[in-house]
Amino acid sequence: MSEVLIYNLGGGQVLGRVSLGHAIRMLHRRVAAVREAVEGETFGPYQRPVSVELVRYVHTRWVYERTGRVPYSRAALLRRDRHRCGYCGAPATTMDHVVPRCQGGPTTWMNAVAACEACNSAKAGRTPLEAGMTLRSRPFEPVLADVYPHGRV
Ligand SMILES: [Zn+2]
Structure with missing residues (x-):
């Protein structure tokens, strides 16, 4: 009861x-x-x-x-990338699909980077190559400590 x-x-x-x-x-x-x-x-x-x-x-x-895998979330992505834009290094508040969704890019750790609003809207529905933008580092699948360094959200 x-x-x-x-x-x-x-x-x-x-x-x-x-x-x-x-x-x-x-x-x-x-x-x-x-x-x-x-x-x-x-x-x-x-x-x-x-x-x-x-x-x-x-x-x-x-x-x-x-599963040994960290489930993808936007908040965890921003922590993985230390809240820095994957293209210019400015403070990031958004998530960018490296291969854009309109081209079939999935929402996964390996296809996601943190991005500032300016880079995100400049890149729009293009790949970095198409947009002439360079990723500062390669996306990776984090372990728990990468995204929850203090053991909390
Ligand atoms: Zn940027």
């Missing part, structure tokens, strides 16, 4: 059940967020959860421990 379902990030996959107390501790440690709550009931500062959903970092570790 007081068990809480744990969902993976995205809410599609049930990973297991824990006690209400365990779920509250997960909320407190910010490794999970309330997904569904019991209407009008609270538990300390939290809504009383029926189910909780893992936050991104836990999701990432969960996938990493099972």
